Amino acid sequence: MVDTAPERATRHAAHGAVAMPSATDLYNIDSLLTDDERMVRDTVKKFVAGQVLPIIGEHFEAGTFPRELIPAIAELGLLGMHLEGYGCAGLNAVCYGLACQELEFGDSGLRSFVSVQGSLAMFPIYAYGSEEQKQHWLPKMAAGEVIGCFGLTEPDAGSNPSGMQTTARKDGDTYILNGTKMWITNGGFADIAVVWAKAEDGIRGFIVERGTPGFTTSDVHHKLSLRASVTSELHFADCRVPAANMLPNVRGLRGPLSCLDEARYGIAWGVNGAARACYESALDYSKTRVQFDRPIGGFQLTQRKLADIATELIKAQLLALQLGRLKDQGLAHPVQVSVAKRNNCRQALNTAREARSILGANGITLEYPISRHMNNLESVFTYEGTDDIHTLIIGQAITGLNAFA
Amino acid sequence: MNIVVCMKETPSTTAEKSFTADMRLERRKEDAIPNPFDEYAIEEGLRQQEKNPGSTVTMLCMGPATATDTIRKALAMGGDRGVLVTDPALAGSDAISTARVLAAALTKIGYDLVIFGNAAADAYGGVVPSAVAEFLGKPLLSYASQLGIAGDKATIQRQAEIGYNVVEAPLPALVSVVKSINEPRYPSMKGIMASKKKPLDTFSLADLGLDAATVGGAAAREKALGAEKVSTQRKGEIYVGNDGAADRVVAFLVEQKVL
Numbered sequence: 001m002v003d004t005a006p007e008r009a010t011r012h013a014a015h016g017a018v019a020m021p022s023a024t025d026l027y028n029i030d031s032l033l034t035d036d037e038r039m040v041r042d043t044v045k046k047f048v049a050g051q052v053l054p055i056i057g058e059h060f061e062a063g064t065f066p067r068e069l070i071p072a073i074a075e076l077g078l079l080g081m082h083l084e085g086y087g088c089a090g091l092n093a094v095c096y097g098l099a100c101q102e103l104e105f106g107d108s109g110l111r112s113f114v115s116v117q118g119s120l121a122m123f124p125i126y127a128y129g130s131e132e133q134k135q136h137w138l139p140k141m142a143a144g145e146v147i148g149c150f151g152l153t154e155p156d157a158g159s160n161p162s163g164m165q166t167t168a169r170k171d172g173d174t175y176i177l178n179g180t181k182m183w184i185t186n187g188g189f190a191d192i193a194v195v196w197a198k199a200e201d202g203i204r205g206f207i208v209e210r211g212t213p214g215f216t217t218s219d220v221h222h223k224l225s226l227r228a229s230v231t232s233e234l235h236f237a238d239c240r241v242p243a244a245n246m247l248p249n250v251r252g253l254r255g256p257l258s259c260l261d262e263a264r265y266g267i268a269w270g271v272n273g274a275a276r277a278c279y280e281s282a283l284d285y286s287k288t289r290v291q292f293d294r295p296i297g298g299f300q301l302t303q304r305k306l307a308d309i310a311t312e313l314i315k316a317q318l319l320a321l322q323l324g325r326l327k328d329q330g331l332a333h334p335v336q337v338s339v340a341k342r343n344n345c346r347q348a349l350n351t352a353r354e355a356r357s358i359l360g361a362n363g364i365t366l367e368y369p370i371s372r373h374m375n376n377l378e379s380v381f382t383y384e385g386t387d388d389i390h391t392l393i394i395g396q397a398i399t400g401l402n403a404f405a
Numbered sequence: 406m407n408i409v410v411c412m413k414e415t416p417s418t419t420a421e422k423s424f425t426a427d428m429r430l431e432r433r434k435e436d437a438i439p440n441p442f443d444e445y446a447i448e449e450g451l452r453q454q455e456k457n458p459g460s461t462v463t464m465l466c467m468g469p470a471t472a473t474d475t476i477r478k479a480l481a482m483g484g485d486r487g488v489l490v491t492d493p494a495l496a497g498s499d500a501i502s503t504a505r506v507l508a509a510a511l512t513k514i515g516y517d518l519v520i521f522g523n524a525a526a527d528a529y530g531g532v533v534p535s536a537v538a539e540f541l542g543k544p545l546l547s548y549a550s551q552l553g554i555a556g557d558k559a560t561i562q563r564q565a566e567i568g569y570n571v572v573e574a575p576l577p578a579l580v581s582v583v584k585s586i587n588e589p590r591y592p593s594m595k596g597i598m599a600s601k602k603k604p605l606d607t608f609s610l611a612d613l614g615l616d617a618a619t620v621g622g623a624a625a626r627e628k629a630l631g632a633e634k635v636s637t638q639r640k641g642e643i644y645v646g647n648d649g650a651a652d653r654v655v656a657f658l659v660e661q662k663v664l
Contacts, residue, residue: 030435035474036597039481043592077594089594099594 023283024276027314032321033094040095044102047076052106057366059228063221065109066228067189074144078103078114080122086138088122093332094324097269101320105273108376109229115270116185117141119262121148124194124205127258128250133207137192149190151181151234152256158183159389161196162253166236168197168204173243175199175206177214177236183383187232188219194247195234196256205247205255214239225379261334264384265327268340269320271348271380272313274373278348279309281368282355289359296358305354312351316344335397342390349377406460406554406576409516410450410484411507411537412443414468414475415527427622428629429497430527434471439479442522445582448589449552450520451483457554461485463514467495467506473605480600481592487605488514494610497622500528504536506620509613511541518559521581523548530627534581544574550585 021028030038051072059066073079077089078099084090096118104111122141125133140146157163166179177197187193193208193215208215220231247255283306286297296302319340326332352374356363363370381387392403416422420436439447447464454460462484464476469491476487490510498506511519524531538545546552549561550569560573561580592600610617618624642657644650658664 035477036601039478039592039597040594043481043594043597047591075593076591077596081594089598091594091598095594 023310024280026310027318029314029317029321033098036091037094037098040091041098041102043076044078044099045105047072048102048106052103052110056107056110056228057369057372060107060109060372061227061366063223063227065113065189065230069110070144070147073114074142077142078118079144080118080126080138080142082118083122083126083138083142086126086134087142088126088138092324093265093327094321096266097320097324100266100270101273101276103273104270105277107228108270108274108373108380109226111266111270111273112185112226112229112380115263115266116150117148119266120150120259121186121190121192121194123262124150124247124250124255124259125207128205128247128255129207130244130248132244133247137207146191147186147189149184149186149193149232149234150256150259151184151187151193151195152260153181153183155180155182159386161256162203164196164198164203166195166197168199168206168241168246170200170243171240174240175243175246177206177208177239177241179236181234181236183220184217184232184234185226186230187217187234188230190217193234194259195236197236202251203253203255204251206241207245207247208236208239208241209245212239212241225375227375257334260384261337264337264341265323265332267380267384268323268337268344271344271377272316272320274377274380275309275313275316275344275348275351278352278355278370278373279306279313281370282306282309282358285359285362285368302358305358309351309354312347316340316347319343335393338385338390338393338397341385342387342394345377345381346387349374349381352377406453406457406517407515408450408453408460408462408518408520409465409511409514410443410446410462410479411519411521411533412447412464412466412476412479413440413522413525413527414438414466414472415440415525418526422632424629424632427497428632429622432469434474437472437475439475440522440525440527442524442526442584443479444482444522444589445584445586446520446522447479447482447484448587449580449582450518451590452587453518453520453552453554454483463488465507465510465514466490467498467503467510470607473607476605477600478592480603480605481596482590483596484603486603488608489605490608490610490613492610492617494617494621497625498620499625499627500530500532501536501626502620502624504533504540506610506613506615507533508537508540509615510608511537513608513613517577518554519577519579520552521579523581523583534579538579541579543577543579545579545581546572546574547581549580549582552580552582552586 080088081091082096100111103114125137152161154164168175168177191210195206195208196203214237216235217232286302287295289296323336323340356370396402414437416436417438423431450462454462464479464484464487466472466476467490472489480487490506521534535545546561548563550564551562553560557576558573559576559578562569644653
């Protein structure tokens with residue numbers, strides 16, 4: 001639509017009358033959300049402020065996952081919230097993203113728990129499971145009564161999952177699993193593992209229940225990142241699984257990669273929550289911390305940092321939101337997920353570092369959320385496709401040339 | 406049992422407040438939330454429904470046409486249906502007009518138990534529950550910190566200086582609740598989805614058979630004369646140096662009964 005000169009003039013005249021937008025929503029991204037979406041966001045935000053923030057620092061320091069929050073998270077309906085039926089709420093992708101964003105405002109470990117349960121454990125059962133598998137597992141998983149994990153990465157197969165060495169040999173109406181899975185979030189306390197293994201006919205997914213003979217887990221200790229999250233190894237030594245536990249409707253790497261796409265989507269939103277936590281903390285600090293007789297927020301160097309942080313956060317939020325809108329129309333391509341995951345993790349990590357520098361020495365303590373987020377984000381930057389791998393995915397998409405191998 | 410929760414839309418407690426020339430609060434849709442005190446009334450309504458199977462919970466609100474969103478927020482916590490009374494003529498209503506309208510709406514929709522928060526976070530008048538009770542000629546159990554329904558009787562505990570009073574009234578009755586009565590739940594994701602499908606009726610003054618002259622700014626007998634920002638500057642005392650500063654700090658702590 002072409003506007004007329006008088007209309008333009010009216011808008012110019014009104015320019016000075018536009019109220020100053022809020023520092024935490026400088027681009028009025030709020031106005032791009034529906035009422036439902038805002039309600040989901042505000043609900044999770046309130047939950048995180050009330051239940052998570054008071055305890056998360058202690059858990060991070062102790063290296064424990066706040067399992068006591070699982071019933072409340074389930075009660076809120078956050079587990080598998082973007083799936084439909086089977087006890088799941090059936091909300092859209094943007095709502096799921098907003099929930100991830102608010103959970104990660106609390107801690108990346110908490111968001112990881114919800115991502116793994118919803119996108120990596122429930123999603124493959126939902127998308128590729130038999131009707132019996134769906135009926136049996138999904139309602140219990142949505143209710144938080146059964147916790148799942150996702151076994152794809154191995155000690156010698158990280159960025160290249162096709163190099164996996166875990167095998168599934170068919171023997172009558174069972175499969176015998178052998179191999180080791182590594183860096184498995186929730187692994188140590190999960191009731192079931194969705195495990196990907198090489199069978200005769202290609203890579204297949206299996207639901208393995210805790211307690212199955214030959215299946216053991218051991219937790220990774222001495223982590224300096226995602227400390228409020230359980231990270232484990234899964235061991236399979238002649239572990240016999242009923243053939244009925246195989247996910248019947250997918251074969252090949254497409255299965256696990258489609259799950260990763262779901263989880264990466266949640267990460268692209270989630271890290272914006274961590275970045276916002278760092279931004280808000282640094283902004284608040286800059287206005288109250290006095291040096292050379294004035295708040296440090298009044299110094300140009302600090303303002304440069306805050307302006308960069310605020311701008312990058314807006315860009316990251318818009319990337320995530322457009323990705324969500326595409327996803328809700330069924331139009332999101334995996335390369336778009338890579339763009340958002342890569343950019344938003346990068347920017348969140350940069351934001352955490354810049355924000356930490358505004359807080360000076362105070363920034364390194366658990367009194368403030370920044371260093372906790374910064375350490376967490378090192379993992380988030382790496383898991384679900386490293387920054388490098390997403391770079392190559394984008395590179396291949398725009399040049400048509402494969403630089404992987 | 407027919408439970409009705411009366412709820413008000415108020416600006417978020419952290420929102421910047423501004424007023425029109427005739428001292429009416431400017432209400433912006435984006436700042437609107439259910440009155441925080443009413444969350445306890447909503448929660449209590451839902452708990453009474455759980456304890457009394459077969460009961461229904463209706464969220465009743467008087468407010469601008471956009472307040473349907475605020476009612477949906479309450480319905481996301483639970484309950485069966487919403488009723489909004491909205492009419493341009495209602496703008497500027499004082500507490501008595503509001504009570505008149507709520508009483509008319511309650512009479513129209515029917516009730517056994519009506520639950521209120523004990524005040525609204527925007528005006529803090531705190532008289533609407535008793536005024537509605539007066540218009541309806543029904544008992545009000547005010548400032549309830551506990552509520553029990555047995556047969557056709559409602560019993561509350563009201564916190565007193567020493568211990569508490571136990572007060573009862575026959576149903577239908579009105580109850581206003583204080584914050585200690587419960588811990589409001591978060592709306593769940595499923596609740597948010599379900600809230601969209603719950604019926605939400607809108608009544609005008611004509612629907613309630615009320616004369617516009619008896620409500621709204623014209624009929625208001627209360628008049629806001631001014632509003633000022635509360636200064637939030639804290640006044641601290643600073644003791645400097647070795648000259649008895651420690652003793653003064655200790656004396657202060659003793660005085661505050663910290664030590």
